[in-house]
Amino acid sequence: MRNYRKFKDYHIEQLSDPEDAKIYLSVALEDYEKNEDTDAFLLAVRDVVEAQGGMSKLAERVRLTDEGLHQVLSENGNPQLNTMRKILHELGFKFSIEARENQLQAGN
Numbered sequence: 001m002r003n004y005r006k007f008k009d010y011h012i013e014q015l016s017d018p019e020d021a022k023i024y025l026s027v028a029l030e031d032y033e034k035n036e037d038t039d040a041f042l043l044a045v046r047d048v049v050e051a052q053g054g055m056s057k058l059a060e061r062v063r064l065t066d067e068g069l070h071q072v073l074s075e076n077g078n079p080q081l082n083t084m085r086k087i088l089h090e091l092g093f094k095f096s097i098e099a100r101e102n103q104l105q106a107g108n
Helices: 007-015 018-035 038-051 055-062 066-072 081-090
Strands: none
Touching (some): 007 018, 007 038, 018 038, 038 055, 055 066, 066 081
8 A cells, every 4th residue: 555645744845945935935925916815825934934944943033932923924914024024034035026017118
């Protein structure tokens, strides 16, 4: 009989690769941009946090309590921009700005 791994375990293992994590977060952020799906973006951040050692380790690095970090990244979380910057920075990422397609040329 073949042993199967749980998808979640495989997914988290893949996200330990910084390039895979970057792609995953980028897609989640694009989805947020299109659909305002904050939950999906925060889930993506939580998955990358788990892949990089977990909430407790990150909470210590960003100087939040475990409970505070869980709350910020929860489905009902509404993190401030500065808090999200700290979290992404500690995960090895940063925010960036791009022009929307055809928006700068059209003057919009």
